[in-house]
Amino acid sequence: MGFPLAGPEASRDSETRSASAKFTPLPKMAASIGAVTSRALHSRRYHRKLLSGGRGLFSGARRLVAEGETHFGFQNVSETEKGEKVYHVFESVAKKYDIMNDSMSLGIHRLWKDILLHQMNPYPGTQLLDVAGGTGDIAFRFINYVRSQWEHQIKQKLKSHQNLSWEEISKSYQEEELKLPGGSQVVVCDINKEMLKVGKQKAQHLGYSEGLSWVVGNAEELPFNDNKFDVYTIAFGIRNVTHIDQALQEAYRVLKPGGRFLCLEFSQVNNPLISRLYDLYSFQVIPVLGEIIAGDWKSYQYLVESIRRFPAQDEFKAMVEDAGFLKVEYRNLTSGIVAIHSGFKL
Numbered sequence: 001m002g003f004p005l006a007g008p009e010a011s012r013d014s015e016t017r018s019a020s021a022k023f024t025p026l027p028k029m030a031a032s033i034g035a036v037t038s039r040a041l042h043s044r045r046y047h048r049k050l051l052s053g054g055r056g057l058f059s060g061a062r063r064l065v066a067e068g069e070t071h072f073g074f075q076n077v078s079e080t081e082k083g084e085k086v087y088h089v090f091e092s093v094a095k096k097y098d099i100m101n102d103s104m105s106l107g108i109h110r111l112w113k114d115i116l117l118h119q120m121n122p123y124p125g126t127q128l129l130d131v132a133g134g135t136g137d138i139a140f141r142f143i144n145y146v147r148s149q150w151e152h153q154i155k156q157k158l159k160s161h162q163n164l165s166w167e168e169i170s171k172s173y174q175e176e177e178l179k180l181p182g183g184s185q186v187v188v189c190d191i192n193k194e195m196l197k198v199g200k201q202k203a204q205h206l207g208y209s210e211g212l213s214w215v216v217g218n219a220e221e222l223p224f225n226d227n228k229f230d231v232y233t234i235a236f237g238i239r240n241v242t243h244i245d246q247a248l249q250e251a252y253r254v255l256k257p258g259g260r261f262l263c264l265e266f267s268q269v270n271n272p273l274i275s276r277l278y279d280l281y282s283f284q285v286i287p288v289l290g291e292i293i294a295g296d297w298k299s300y301q302y303l304v305e306s307i308r309r310f311p312a313q314d315e316f317k318a319m320v321e322d323a324g325f326l327k328v329e330y331r332n333l334t335s336g337i338v339a340i341h342s343g344f345k346l
């Protein structure tokens, strides 16, 4: 049985809304705004009920499900259905994914991703696998980071050789200009072709090509050999995976000994006031933004619900350890709205 956030009435409602919110004729637009308002009121009433139950209700949302079942947001569904539904969500949001990320997080997701890269601190030569890499945000940051590391190294080297000619200096820059320094590589792997398509277009537009490849693949069954990568990242992806334990085992398998697992994911807020405001924002504002910007209330409702179903920091840490990783730790960002989990294959 599903968690009763969206009853049959609500889903009928949102289906009509998705179809009508294409912002064409004025009466249609008015109807769409009307639908958003009525949906928002419905959601507010329901949300007030949830809040009156306190965090207990949200943590109840993490409850166990029957054999062969899993959760899709607050609904319990079969495992096959979950994969299909998740695919449909990202297929539907792909084109608006980046603009929605900026709008929903007020740009803060960029900062979280930058922090992930600083924590990774890749060096020229690092081989990165970014799973559930979507539109390439982590991959592009990786390329920028490796390039700036390399430029820093080369400056230091040139500074220590005072008598180099202009030709020698210029040559040392040109050698690495075209390829990613040190032979670094980043593979973006995602199950969703539409997300990858948007990512590839973005890469072309921004001028990223060397050392970057795009692979369609499932986190639970990665199409890569054992012991291949130095770093495995998964940003805002793992909560969408049906069998998280399987994805973690795959992360372990494809990493080289000494390799690092890094996961950036929404987590549990540790400040009661921020938690309350965050819940209000998530349930009242995000689906509305989803409807207005992307014409897709349901996908963004799934997003906020899936965050509540994801294990809290310590629970997820134990799962990472169970997969075999050592030195597992996590770091909360923005009062635990997100956390970065790190572990090593030693």
Ligand SMILES: C[S@@+](CC[C@H](N)C(=O)[O-])C[C@H]1O[C@@H](n2cnc3c(N)ncnc32)[C@H](O)[C@@H]1O
Pocket (backbone or CB within 6 Å): 086, 090, 131, 132, 133, 134, 135, 136, 137, 138, 189, 190, 191, 192, 195, 217, 218, 219, 220, 234, 235, 236, 237, 240, 241, 242
């Ligand atoms: C919220 S997006 C994150 C994209 C990107 N990592 C970022 O931080 O912007 C989640 C991504 O996970 C992908 N995904 C969901 N289930 C997956 C699976 N089983 N294997 C690989 N990717 C998956 C989706 O297709 C989607 O692109």
